[in-house]
Amino acid sequence: MEKMFVPAKLTGTLQPLDLYFNRELKYLAKKMYGHAALYGNEDGRASRLVDRNNILKLQSLLHFILSAPVLQPMIEYSWILAGLLEKQVEHVNVYDVCFKFSETECQTNDCNQLAFINCSWCRTIICFHHFFQQYHVTKCVSGPYFGLDNVPNEEDDVEMDENIDDIMN
Numbered sequence: 001m002e003k004m005f006v007p008a009k010l011t012g013t014l015q016p017l018d019l020y021f022n023r024e025l026k027y028l029a030k031k032m033y034g035h036a037a038l039y040g041n042e043d044g045r046a047s048r049l050v051d052r053n054n055i056l057k058l059q060s061l062l063h064f065i066l067s068a069p070v071l072q073p074m075i076e077y078s079w080i081l082a083g084l085l086e087k088q089v090e091h092v093n094v095y096d097v098c099f100k101f102s103e104t105e106c107q108t109n110d111c112n113q114l115a116f117i118n119c120s121w122c123r124t125i126i127c128f129h130h131f132f133q134q135y136h137v138t139k140c141v142s143g144p145y146f147g148l149d150n151v152p153n154e155e156d157d158v159e160m161d162e163n164i165d166d167i168m169n
């Protein structure tokens, strides 16, 4: 590992994560909130994903997706943009890796729900149910947490709310 220091007084203008990564993080979070608001949970209710359990789950899924090796060049790209890393990386983003597909159905056996995301670890296209409700972090055979069982439990105690914009703005 190579240690690097940001020169004094430049941190404000050179924040690598602000330059690129945070936009991608927000894009992914919006995809999840947006899907939940549009299609809701299994019972079809719109969901804001605002109860504590769902927020923890969402954070954990965001971290899981963004920490995959396939997205490492994207993180490095933030540092390159900030002028803190000199390197050529192939530029990929969350859309390329997770949402650019033409399949319409979940690829999980016996599931025909609407495809939501291409997992950055196992490269399987799955529906929101298998991604979020079923907590793909511990179901993903290619991920580092496969089979762990201390996970947020299944309580779809979600609130109805039209003001989804409040969260993301």
Ligand SMILES: [Zn+2]
Pocket (backbone or CB within 6 Å): 119, 120, 121, 122, 123, 124, 136, 139, 140, 141, 142, 143
């Ligand atoms: Zn996966």
Ligand SMILES: [Zn+2]
Pocket (backbone or CB within 6 Å): 106, 107, 108, 111, 112, 113, 126, 127, 128, 129, 130
């Ligand atoms: Zn599914």
